[in-house]
Amino acid sequence: MNCRKLGKTELNISEIGFGSWGIGGFPFWNSDGDKKSIRSIEKAIDLGINFFDTAPVYGFGHSEELLGKTLKPVRDKVIIATKCGLTWNKRKISAITRNCTRKSILKEIDQSLSRLKTDRIDLYQVHWPDVKTPQEETMTALMELQQKGKIRYFGVSNYSLEQLKAGLKIACIESIQVPYNLLNRSIEKDILPFCKSNNISVIAYSPLASGVLTGKYNKETKFTDWRSKSIPGDFSGEKYEINIDKVDQLKKLAFSLNDNTTRTAIKWTLNDSSIASTLVGVKNDAQLKENLKGIDQRLQGHLISKLNRIFL
Ligand SMILES: NC(=O)c1ccc[n+]([C@@H]2O[C@H](COP(=O)([O-])OP(=O)(O)OC[C@H]3O[C@@H](n4cnc5c(N)ncnc54)[C@H](OP(=O)(O)O)[C@@H]3O)[C@@H](O)[C@H]2O)c1
Incomplete structure (x- = not known):
């Protein structure tokens, strides 16, 4: 497995990162069960993946817990990324709120360390921007955690270019995690060129457009998980049907190359060198x-x- 450098750090992360949202299960995904999830984490290590991305909100702590117990024996060989800034007071999607205050981040980090059974997070990312909290407060809290040794490096996720630039005036942000796939290329116009010139790593998420680019869905598919409640167009409606026609062309192209749809879509995301x-x-x-x-x-x-x- 090829590795790429993370920002200005000494960390070399695998080009394919293990996305741990799905293994969290409820309230977003239908779960395949913990046994299968654990087996997939172990398989990832066997196949050379060293980069694992999770978040407290994935399964309300469950994804972090599964990673924590499975990665414990190989902790020093893997790079763990988790996130902060989304909290919940009830176990349902509508109860999730953005909170990037110092007080909340200081509480969240200890919960993540405990669930992940580790004494440090390699990459700690602000999950979504919280416009109600000054960036100065969030960035200062992250630097404080870095000084205490609880996190090694930090990054942001779902920030606009303006928000990223504002954060960079205060702190050393190593990475930005954003959606990037054949159906969503919006970062190409601003985030990608800016990150390339400033040595900030882009971590691409949803390379398969949360399953659509695998080619296993069709125009009649009715999703039963979080995708059934997503914005119209992504998993239902006219735009979705147009996208399925495009995926059919992707399928044919991949087949003509003796490859498959899923791998071709994943490889496409790795074409740009600023995607870490x-x-x-x-x-x-x-x-x-x-x-x-x-x-x-x-x-x-x-x-x-x-x-x-x-x-x-
Ligand atoms: N920072 C953020 O806000 C944010 C947001 C979203 C995601 N992420 C990160 O990015 C990761 C990946 O994102 P994502 O879950 O949206 O998805 P993705 O990689 O675009 O799609 C994953 C889905 O594709 C299907 N799939 C994968 N391989 C397949 C195969 N070989 N054959 C058939 N189906 C296959 C599975 O669907 P089935 O479930 O139907 O089997 C799986 O749930 C997350 O786990 C998380 O770490 C971050």
Whole structure:
């Protein structure tokens, strides 16, 4: 598995990161069960993945707990990224709120360390910007955690370019985690070029558009998890149907290359050198094995152009 450098740090993270949202299960995803989740984490290590991304809100702590107990024996060989800034007072999606105050972050870090069974987080990321809390307060709290040794480095997620620039005036932000896939290329116009010139790593999330780019869904699919409540267009409606037509073309192209749809979509996200890692969401080891087969081979330039034309 190829690795890429994380920002200005000495950390080399695997190009494919283990996305741990799905294994958290409720309230976002239907779970395949803890046994399968644990097996997929173990398989990831066997296949050379060293970068694991999670968040407290994934399964309300469950994703962090599963990672914590499974990664404990290999803790020094893996790089753990988790997040802060989303809290909840009831175990339901509507009870999740943004909170990036110093007080809340200082409480959250201890809970994450305990669930992850570790004494430090390698990369701590602000999950979503909290516009009610001054950036100065959030960034200062993160620097405080760094000085205490509870986190090694920090980054942000879902920030606009303006928010990222404002944060950089206060602190050393190593990475930004954002959605990036063939169906969502909005970061290409500002975040990607800025990060490239400023040596900030981009961590791509949802490389398969939360499953749509696997090619296993069709226009009639009715989702039963969080995707059923997502904004119209992503998993239902006219835009979704247009996207399915594009995915059908991706399928044909991948087939003509003796590759599969999922891997082709994942490889496309790794074409840009400022993408440090692409976080693939996995629920079982069979999916993981399939997704990683030959993943180190890059897509050739003419194929990238073909894909870009299909997904214009
Ligand atoms: N920072 C943020 O705000 C944020 C937001 C979203 C995600 N993320 C991160 O990015 C990671 C990945 O995002 P994501 O979960 O949206 O998804 P993704 O990687 O775009 O899609 C994952 C889904 O694709 C399907 N899949 C994967 N491999 C497959 C295969 N070989 N065959 C068939 N289906 C396959 C699975 O669907 P089924 O469940 O139907 O099997 C899986 O749940 C998350 O786990 C998380 O770490 C971060």
